[in-house]
Amino acid sequence: MEIKELRIGNITIPNNVLMAPLAGYTCYPFRILCQELGAGLCFTEMVSCNGLKYKDKATQKLLFTTPDEKIKAAQLLGSDPRIMEKMARSDYLIPFDIIDINMGCPVPNVFKSGEGSSLMGDLKRASSIIKGCKRSGKAVTVKCRTGLKEDSMIAAEFAKMCEDSGADMISIHGRSRNMMYEGVPYYDQIEQAKSVAKIPVIANGGIFSKEDADKMMNLTGADGVMLARYGFENPFIFSELTNKEIKKDKYTVISEQIELASRCYDETYTIYYIRKLASYCMKKLKGTKQYKAELYKCGNIEELKSIVEKIFNVLVD
Ligand SMILES: Cc1cc2nc3c(=O)[nH]c(=O)nc-3n(C[C@H](O)[C@H](O)[C@H](O)COP(=O)(O)O)c2cc1C
Known part of the structure:
Protein backbone atom coordinates (compact mmCIF):
# COMPACT_ATOMS: atom_id res chain seq x y z
CA MET A 1 0.00 0.00 0.00
CA ASN A 243 8.98 0.08 5.84
CA LYS A 244 10.37 1.21 9.15
CA GLU A 245 13.51 -0.65 10.11
CA ILE A 246 13.18 -2.22 13.57
CA LYS A 247 16.04 -4.16 15.07
CA LYS A 248 14.20 -5.51 18.12
CA ASP A 249 12.74 -8.99 18.38
CA LYS A 250 9.50 -10.07 20.07
CA TYR A 251 11.29 -10.98 23.29
CA THR A 252 12.87 -7.51 23.62
CA VAL A 253 9.61 -5.80 22.80
CA ILE A 254 7.59 -7.76 25.36
CA SER A 255 10.29 -7.32 28.04
CA GLU A 256 10.21 -3.56 27.44
CA GLN A 257 6.43 -3.64 27.67
CA ILE A 258 6.69 -5.31 31.09
CA GLU A 259 9.03 -2.54 32.26
CA LEU A 260 6.87 0.26 30.88
CA ALA A 261 3.61 -1.21 32.15
CA SER A 262 5.16 -1.68 35.62
CA ARG A 263 6.10 1.99 35.70
CA CYS A 264 2.60 3.13 34.71
CA TYR A 265 0.30 0.62 36.39
CA ASP A 266 0.11 -1.64 39.42
CA GLU A 267 1.29 -5.25 39.34
CA THR A 268 -2.19 -6.71 38.86
CA TYR A 269 -2.88 -4.66 35.75
CA THR A 270 0.62 -5.23 34.37
CA ILE A 271 0.22 -9.02 34.66
CA TYR A 272 -3.29 -8.85 33.16
CA TYR A 273 -2.04 -6.83 30.17
CA ILE A 274 1.18 -8.77 29.50
CA ARG A 275 -0.64 -12.12 29.67
CA LYS A 276 -2.93 -10.97 26.88
CA LEU A 277 -0.13 -9.46 24.80
CA ALA A 278 2.12 -12.50 25.19
CA SER A 279 -0.63 -15.00 24.43
CA TYR A 280 -1.67 -13.10 21.29
CA CYS A 281 1.97 -12.76 20.16
CA MET A 282 2.64 -16.48 20.63
CA LYS A 283 -0.42 -17.58 18.63
CA LYS A 284 1.73 -18.73 15.73
CA LEU A 285 4.52 -20.26 17.85
CA LYS A 286 4.44 -24.05 17.93
CA GLY A 287 4.48 -26.11 21.14
CA THR A 288 3.48 -23.29 23.45
CA LYS A 289 0.34 -24.76 25.03
CA GLN A 290 1.99 -25.65 28.36
CA TYR A 291 3.61 -22.20 28.53
CA LYS A 292 0.29 -20.51 27.99
CA ALA A 293 -1.07 -22.27 31.07
CA GLU A 294 1.99 -21.13 33.05
CA LEU A 295 1.53 -17.61 31.78
CA TYR A 296 -2.01 -17.57 33.14
CA LYS A 297 -0.90 -19.03 36.48
CA CYS A 298 1.92 -16.60 37.22
CA GLY A 299 1.27 -14.36 40.19
CA ASN A 300 3.98 -11.71 40.16
CA ILE A 301 6.20 -9.74 37.78
CA GLU A 302 9.29 -11.91 38.36
CA GLU A 303 7.39 -15.07 37.40
CA LEU A 304 5.95 -13.22 34.44
CA LYS A 305 9.41 -12.21 33.22
CA SER A 306 10.74 -15.72 33.50
CA ILE A 307 7.87 -17.32 31.60
CA VAL A 308 8.06 -14.62 28.90
CA GLU A 309 11.75 -15.42 28.58
CA LYS A 310 11.01 -19.13 28.21
CA ILE A 311 8.41 -18.51 25.52
CA PHE A 312 10.08 -15.82 23.43
CA ASN A 313 13.78 -16.26 24.07
CA VAL A 314 14.05 -20.02 24.16
CA LEU A 315 11.31 -21.02 21.73
CA VAL A 316 12.19 -18.89 18.77
CA ASP A 317 9.71 -18.60 15.92
C1 LIG B 1 -11.73 -7.13 21.95
C2 LIG B 1 -12.16 -6.00 21.08
C3 LIG B 1 -12.31 -4.74 21.64
C4 LIG B 1 -12.72 -3.65 20.84
N1 LIG B 1 -12.83 -2.42 21.40
C5 LIG B 1 -13.18 -1.34 20.62
C6 LIG B 1 -13.24 -0.03 21.17
O1 LIG B 1 -12.99 0.20 22.36
N2 LIG B 1 -13.61 0.97 20.33
C7 LIG B 1 -13.89 0.76 19.00
O2 LIG B 1 -14.20 1.71 18.28
N3 LIG B 1 -13.81 -0.46 18.46
C8 LIG B 1 -13.45 -1.50 19.23
N4 LIG B 1 -13.32 -2.76 18.67
C9 LIG B 1 -13.48 -2.91 17.21
C10 LIG B 1 -12.12 -2.81 16.50
O3 LIG B 1 -11.54 -1.55 16.68
C11 LIG B 1 -12.26 -3.11 14.99
O4 LIG B 1 -13.15 -2.19 14.43
C12 LIG B 1 -12.75 -4.53 14.72
O5 LIG B 1 -12.07 -5.47 15.53
C13 LIG B 1 -12.60 -4.90 13.24
O6 LIG B 1 -11.24 -4.91 12.85
P1 LIG B 1 -10.42 -6.31 12.69
O7 LIG B 1 -11.32 -7.23 11.88
O8 LIG B 1 -9.17 -5.89 11.96
O9 LIG B 1 -10.16 -6.82 14.06
C14 LIG B 1 -12.97 -3.84 19.45
C15 LIG B 1 -12.81 -5.13 18.90
C16 LIG B 1 -12.41 -6.19 19.68
C17 LIG B 1 -12.26 -7.55 19.05
Whole structure:
Protein backbone atom coordinates (compact mmCIF):
# COMPACT_ATOMS: atom_id res chain seq x y z
CA MET A 1 0.00 0.00 0.00
CA GLU A 2 1.05 3.59 -0.58
CA ILE A 3 2.26 5.21 2.62
CA LYS A 4 1.46 8.88 3.00
CA GLU A 5 0.99 11.53 5.67
CA LEU A 6 -2.57 12.32 6.66
CA ARG A 7 -4.12 15.56 7.73
CA ILE A 8 -6.72 15.38 10.51
CA GLY A 9 -8.05 18.91 11.01
CA ASN A 10 -4.87 20.88 11.61
CA ILE A 11 -2.87 17.87 12.78
CA THR A 12 -0.55 15.96 10.48
CA ILE A 13 0.04 12.32 11.27
CA PRO A 14 3.20 10.69 9.86
CA ASN A 15 1.48 7.91 7.94
CA ASN A 16 -1.81 6.28 7.06
CA VAL A 17 -1.44 2.99 9.00
CA LEU A 18 -3.46 3.32 12.18
CA MET A 19 -3.99 1.15 15.25
CA ALA A 20 -7.66 0.80 16.22
CA PRO A 21 -9.12 1.30 19.67
CA LEU A 22 -9.49 -2.11 21.35
CA ALA A 23 -11.17 -2.27 24.75
CA GLY A 24 -8.90 -4.02 27.23
CA TYR A 25 -5.88 -3.89 24.91
CA THR A 26 -4.86 -0.44 23.65
CA CYS A 27 -3.50 0.82 26.95
CA TYR A 28 -0.73 3.43 27.08
CA PRO A 29 2.25 1.01 26.86
CA PHE A 30 0.76 -0.73 23.85
CA ARG A 31 0.14 2.58 22.08
CA ILE A 32 3.76 3.58 22.73
CA LEU A 33 4.87 0.27 21.23
CA CYS A 34 2.76 0.77 18.09
CA GLN A 35 4.08 4.31 17.74
CA GLU A 36 7.65 3.00 17.99
CA LEU A 37 6.98 0.26 15.44
CA GLY A 38 5.61 2.78 12.95
CA ALA A 39 1.85 3.26 13.45
CA GLY A 40 0.74 6.70 12.29
CA LEU A 41 -1.82 7.06 15.08
CA CYS A 42 -3.21 5.01 17.97
CA PHE A 43 -6.37 5.47 20.00
CA THR A 44 -7.21 4.81 23.62
CA GLU A 45 -9.86 2.18 24.07
CA MET A 46 -13.42 3.51 24.35
CA VAL A 47 -13.88 5.70 27.41
CA SER A 48 -17.39 6.10 28.77
CA CYS A 49 -18.48 9.71 29.13
CA ASN A 50 -20.84 8.71 31.91
CA GLY A 51 -17.92 7.05 33.69
CA LEU A 52 -15.96 10.30 33.45
CA LYS A 53 -18.98 12.34 34.50
CA TYR A 54 -19.32 10.25 37.67
CA LYS A 55 -15.55 10.49 38.27
CA ASP A 56 -15.09 6.73 38.03
CA LYS A 57 -11.43 5.95 38.76
CA ALA A 58 -11.16 2.97 36.40
CA THR A 59 -12.54 5.10 33.56
CA GLN A 60 -10.10 7.92 34.30
CA LYS A 61 -7.21 5.44 34.25
CA LEU A 62 -7.96 4.67 30.60
CA LEU A 63 -6.88 8.21 29.75
CA PHE A 64 -3.39 7.83 31.17
CA THR A 65 -0.79 9.26 28.81
CA THR A 66 2.54 11.13 28.85
CA PRO A 67 4.32 13.47 26.43
CA ASP A 68 6.11 10.40 25.01
CA GLU A 69 2.92 9.67 23.15
CA LYS A 70 3.39 12.15 20.33
CA ILE A 71 -0.14 12.51 18.98
CA LYS A 72 -2.82 11.60 21.46
CA ALA A 73 -6.25 10.37 20.46
CA ALA A 74 -8.93 9.45 22.99
CA GLN A 75 -12.05 7.58 22.02
CA LEU A 76 -15.25 8.66 23.77
CA LEU A 77 -18.40 6.59 24.12
CA GLY A 78 -21.74 8.17 24.91
CA SER A 79 -25.19 9.01 23.63
CA ASP A 80 -26.04 12.36 25.23
CA PRO A 81 -24.67 15.25 23.13
CA ARG A 82 -24.50 17.57 26.17
CA ILE A 83 -22.50 15.12 28.30
CA MET A 84 -20.24 14.28 25.36
CA GLU A 85 -19.52 17.98 24.80
CA LYS A 86 -18.94 18.60 28.50
CA MET A 87 -16.47 15.72 28.74
CA ALA A 88 -14.74 16.68 25.48
CA ARG A 89 -14.15 20.12 27.01
CA SER A 90 -13.23 18.77 30.45
CA ASP A 91 -9.81 18.67 32.11
CA TYR A 92 -9.68 14.91 31.49
CA LEU A 93 -9.23 15.52 27.77
CA ILE A 94 -6.72 18.37 28.01
CA PRO A 95 -3.69 16.25 27.05
CA PHE A 96 -5.42 14.86 23.95
CA ASP A 97 -5.16 16.30 20.42
CA ILE A 98 -7.91 14.22 18.86
CA ILE A 99 -11.29 13.05 20.10
CA ASP A 100 -12.61 9.98 18.34
CA ILE A 101 -16.29 9.21 18.79
CA ASN A 102 -17.36 5.59 19.05
CA MET A 103 -20.29 5.02 16.69
CA GLY A 104 -19.53 1.37 16.01
CA CYS A 105 -19.60 -0.69 19.20
CA PRO A 106 -22.17 -3.49 18.68
CA VAL A 107 -22.24 -4.90 22.24
CA PRO A 108 -25.87 -5.25 23.49
CA ASN A 109 -25.46 -3.17 26.67
CA VAL A 110 -23.83 -0.33 24.77
CA PHE A 111 -26.34 -0.54 21.94
CA LYS A 112 -29.33 -0.55 24.31
CA SER A 113 -28.16 2.65 25.97
CA GLY A 114 -28.15 4.44 22.61
CA GLU A 115 -24.35 4.49 22.44
CA GLY A 116 -21.84 3.07 19.93
CA SER A 117 -23.39 1.57 16.78
CA SER A 118 -26.86 2.58 17.96
CA LEU A 119 -25.96 6.09 16.73
CA MET A 120 -25.96 4.74 13.18
CA GLY A 121 -29.72 4.52 13.59
CA ASP A 122 -30.05 8.12 14.80
CA LEU A 123 -28.16 10.46 12.47
CA LYS A 124 -29.56 13.59 14.10
CA ARG A 125 -28.19 12.64 17.50
CA ALA A 126 -24.91 11.47 15.98
CA SER A 127 -24.57 14.85 14.27
CA SER A 128 -25.25 16.80 17.51
CA ILE A 129 -22.60 14.72 19.28
CA ILE A 130 -20.01 15.54 16.62
CA LYS A 131 -20.92 19.24 16.67
CA GLY A 132 -20.76 19.31 20.48
CA CYS A 133 -17.35 17.61 20.60
CA LYS A 134 -16.05 19.98 17.92
CA ARG A 135 -16.79 22.89 20.23
CA SER A 136 -13.89 21.61 22.37
CA GLY A 137 -11.63 23.05 19.66
CA LYS A 138 -9.92 19.68 19.17
CA ALA A 139 -9.81 17.59 16.02
CA VAL A 140 -12.77 15.20 16.00
CA THR A 141 -12.91 11.84 14.25
CA VAL A 142 -15.62 9.20 14.08
CA LYS A 143 -15.34 5.42 14.06
CA CYS A 144 -18.40 3.67 12.69
CA ARG A 145 -19.57 0.59 10.82
CA THR A 146 -21.31 0.27 7.44
CA GLY A 147 -24.77 0.23 8.99
CA LEU A 148 -26.88 -1.66 11.47
CA LYS A 149 -27.91 -4.54 9.22
CA GLU A 150 -26.61 -5.96 5.98
CA ASP A 151 -29.84 -5.12 4.14
CA SER A 152 -29.68 -1.46 5.15
CA MET A 153 -26.12 -0.22 4.74
CA ILE A 154 -25.54 3.52 4.95
CA ALA A 155 -21.78 4.10 4.96
CA ALA A 156 -21.83 6.91 2.37
CA GLU A 157 -24.78 8.75 3.91
CA PHE A 158 -23.25 8.43 7.34
CA ALA A 159 -19.83 9.63 6.18
CA LYS A 160 -21.41 12.70 4.58
CA MET A 161 -23.33 13.44 7.77
CA CYS A 162 -20.09 13.18 9.79
CA GLU A 163 -18.27 15.52 7.42
CA ASP A 164 -21.14 18.04 7.32
CA SER A 165 -21.22 18.02 11.13
CA GLY A 166 -17.54 18.92 11.31
CA ALA A 167 -15.72 15.58 11.63
CA ASP A 168 -12.08 15.69 10.50
CA MET A 169 -11.74 12.00 9.62
CA ILE A 170 -13.90 8.89 9.60
CA SER A 171 -12.77 5.29 10.15
CA ILE A 172 -15.17 2.71 8.81
CA HIS A 173 -15.25 -0.87 10.03
CA GLY A 174 -16.56 -2.55 6.89
CA ARG A 175 -19.08 -4.72 8.70
CA SER A 176 -22.63 -4.01 9.84
CA ARG A 177 -23.58 -4.19 13.49
CA ASN A 178 -25.28 -7.58 13.12
CA MET A 179 -22.07 -9.06 11.64
CA MET A 180 -20.24 -8.22 14.90
CA TYR A 181 -16.58 -9.16 14.17
CA GLU A 182 -16.96 -11.89 11.56
CA GLY A 183 -17.52 -12.07 7.81
CA VAL A 184 -15.97 -10.43 4.78
CA PRO A 185 -15.96 -6.64 5.06
CA TYR A 186 -18.14 -4.70 2.61
CA TYR A 187 -15.38 -3.04 0.63
CA ASP A 188 -17.92 -1.38 -1.68
CA GLN A 189 -19.53 0.43 1.25
CA ILE A 190 -16.19 1.95 2.26
CA GLU A 191 -15.54 2.83 -1.38
CA GLN A 192 -18.90 4.61 -1.62
CA ALA A 193 -18.17 6.55 1.57
CA LYS A 194 -14.78 7.55 0.18
CA SER A 195 -16.37 8.76 -3.04
CA VAL A 196 -18.64 11.25 -1.23
CA ALA A 197 -16.31 12.47 1.54
CA LYS A 198 -13.54 15.05 1.34
CA ILE A 199 -12.18 14.26 4.80
CA PRO A 200 -9.85 11.23 5.10
CA VAL A 201 -11.64 7.89 5.09
CA ILE A 202 -9.85 5.05 6.87
CA ALA A 203 -10.72 1.44 6.14
CA ASN A 204 -10.91 -1.14 8.91
CA GLY A 205 -11.97 -4.77 9.27
CA GLY A 206 -10.48 -8.13 8.48
CA ILE A 207 -6.89 -7.00 7.85
CA PHE A 208 -4.71 -9.89 9.00
CA SER A 209 -1.68 -9.51 6.72
CA LYS A 210 0.23 -7.08 4.51
CA GLU A 211 -1.68 -8.52 1.53
CA ASP A 212 -5.02 -7.85 3.25
CA ALA A 213 -3.97 -4.22 3.78
CA ASP A 214 -3.11 -3.89 0.07
CA LYS A 215 -6.41 -5.50 -0.88
CA MET A 216 -8.34 -3.16 1.43
CA MET A 217 -6.65 -0.11 -0.11
CA ASN A 218 -7.15 -1.34 -3.68
CA LEU A 219 -10.80 -2.24 -3.27
CA THR A 220 -11.89 0.82 -1.30
CA GLY A 221 -9.60 3.64 -2.48
CA ALA A 222 -9.44 4.66 1.20
CA ASP A 223 -6.86 7.10 2.50
CA GLY A 224 -5.42 4.59 4.95
CA VAL A 225 -5.99 1.42 6.91
CA MET A 226 -6.71 0.71 10.54
CA LEU A 227 -5.44 -2.54 12.03
CA ALA A 228 -7.28 -3.98 15.02
CA ARG A 229 -6.96 -7.60 16.20
CA TYR A 230 -3.96 -8.28 13.99
CA GLY A 231 -2.18 -5.18 15.27
CA PHE A 232 -2.29 -6.75 18.73
CA GLU A 233 -1.27 -10.18 17.48
CA ASN A 234 1.63 -8.88 15.41
CA PRO A 235 2.53 -5.26 16.20
CA PHE A 236 5.48 -5.62 13.80
CA ILE A 237 2.90 -5.29 11.00
CA PHE A 238 3.28 -1.52 11.45
CA SER A 239 6.98 -1.60 10.60
CA GLU A 240 6.32 -4.01 7.72
CA LEU A 241 3.68 -1.76 6.18
CA THR A 242 5.53 1.51 6.72
CA ASN A 243 8.98 0.08 5.84
CA LYS A 244 10.37 1.21 9.15
CA GLU A 245 13.51 -0.65 10.11
CA ILE A 246 13.18 -2.22 13.57
CA LYS A 247 16.04 -4.16 15.07
CA LYS A 248 14.20 -5.51 18.12
CA ASP A 249 12.74 -8.99 18.38
CA LYS A 250 9.50 -10.07 20.07
CA TYR A 251 11.29 -10.98 23.29
CA THR A 252 12.87 -7.51 23.62
CA VAL A 253 9.61 -5.80 22.80
CA ILE A 254 7.59 -7.76 25.36
CA SER A 255 10.29 -7.32 28.04
CA GLU A 256 10.21 -3.56 27.44
CA GLN A 257 6.43 -3.64 27.67
CA ILE A 258 6.69 -5.31 31.09
CA GLU A 259 9.03 -2.54 32.26
CA LEU A 260 6.87 0.26 30.88
CA ALA A 261 3.61 -1.21 32.15
CA SER A 262 5.16 -1.68 35.62
CA ARG A 263 6.10 1.99 35.70
CA CYS A 264 2.60 3.13 34.71
CA TYR A 265 0.30 0.62 36.39
CA ASP A 266 0.11 -1.64 39.42
CA GLU A 267 1.29 -5.25 39.34
CA THR A 268 -2.19 -6.71 38.86
CA TYR A 269 -2.88 -4.66 35.75
CA THR A 270 0.62 -5.23 34.37
CA ILE A 271 0.22 -9.02 34.66
CA TYR A 272 -3.29 -8.85 33.16
CA TYR A 273 -2.04 -6.83 30.17
CA ILE A 274 1.18 -8.77 29.50
CA ARG A 275 -0.64 -12.12 29.67
CA LYS A 276 -2.93 -10.97 26.88
CA LEU A 277 -0.13 -9.46 24.80
CA ALA A 278 2.12 -12.50 25.19
CA SER A 279 -0.63 -15.00 24.43
CA TYR A 280 -1.67 -13.10 21.29
CA CYS A 281 1.97 -12.76 20.16
CA MET A 282 2.64 -16.48 20.63
CA LYS A 283 -0.42 -17.58 18.63
CA LYS A 284 1.73 -18.73 15.73
CA LEU A 285 4.52 -20.26 17.85
CA LYS A 286 4.44 -24.05 17.93
CA GLY A 287 4.48 -26.11 21.14
CA THR A 288 3.48 -23.29 23.45
CA LYS A 289 0.34 -24.76 25.03
CA GLN A 290 1.99 -25.65 28.36
CA TYR A 291 3.61 -22.20 28.53
CA LYS A 292 0.29 -20.51 27.99
CA ALA A 293 -1.07 -22.27 31.07
CA GLU A 294 1.99 -21.13 33.05
CA LEU A 295 1.53 -17.61 31.78
CA TYR A 296 -2.01 -17.57 33.14
CA LYS A 297 -0.90 -19.03 36.48
CA CYS A 298 1.92 -16.60 37.22
CA GLY A 299 1.27 -14.36 40.19
CA ASN A 300 3.98 -11.71 40.16
CA ILE A 301 6.20 -9.74 37.78
CA GLU A 302 9.29 -11.91 38.36
CA GLU A 303 7.39 -15.07 37.40
CA LEU A 304 5.95 -13.22 34.44
CA LYS A 305 9.41 -12.21 33.22
CA SER A 306 10.74 -15.72 33.50
CA ILE A 307 7.87 -17.32 31.60
CA VAL A 308 8.06 -14.62 28.90
CA GLU A 309 11.75 -15.42 28.58
CA LYS A 310 11.01 -19.13 28.21
CA ILE A 311 8.41 -18.51 25.52
CA PHE A 312 10.08 -15.82 23.43
CA ASN A 313 13.78 -16.26 24.07
CA VAL A 314 14.05 -20.02 24.16
CA LEU A 315 11.31 -21.02 21.73
CA VAL A 316 12.19 -18.89 18.77
CA ASP A 317 9.71 -18.60 15.92
C1 LIG B 1 -11.73 -7.13 21.95
C2 LIG B 1 -12.16 -6.00 21.08
C3 LIG B 1 -12.31 -4.74 21.64
C4 LIG B 1 -12.72 -3.65 20.84
N1 LIG B 1 -12.83 -2.42 21.40
C5 LIG B 1 -13.18 -1.34 20.62
C6 LIG B 1 -13.24 -0.03 21.17
O1 LIG B 1 -12.99 0.20 22.36
N2 LIG B 1 -13.61 0.97 20.33
C7 LIG B 1 -13.89 0.76 19.00
O2 LIG B 1 -14.20 1.71 18.28
N3 LIG B 1 -13.81 -0.46 18.46
C8 LIG B 1 -13.45 -1.50 19.23
N4 LIG B 1 -13.32 -2.76 18.67
C9 LIG B 1 -13.48 -2.91 17.21
C10 LIG B 1 -12.12 -2.81 16.50
O3 LIG B 1 -11.54 -1.55 16.68
C11 LIG B 1 -12.26 -3.11 14.99
O4 LIG B 1 -13.15 -2.19 14.43
C12 LIG B 1 -12.75 -4.53 14.72
O5 LIG B 1 -12.07 -5.47 15.53
C13 LIG B 1 -12.60 -4.90 13.24
O6 LIG B 1 -11.24 -4.91 12.85
P1 LIG B 1 -10.42 -6.31 12.69
O7 LIG B 1 -11.32 -7.23 11.88
O8 LIG B 1 -9.17 -5.89 11.96
O9 LIG B 1 -10.16 -6.82 14.06
C14 LIG B 1 -12.97 -3.84 19.45
C15 LIG B 1 -12.81 -5.13 18.90
C16 LIG B 1 -12.41 -6.19 19.68
C17 LIG B 1 -12.26 -7.55 19.05
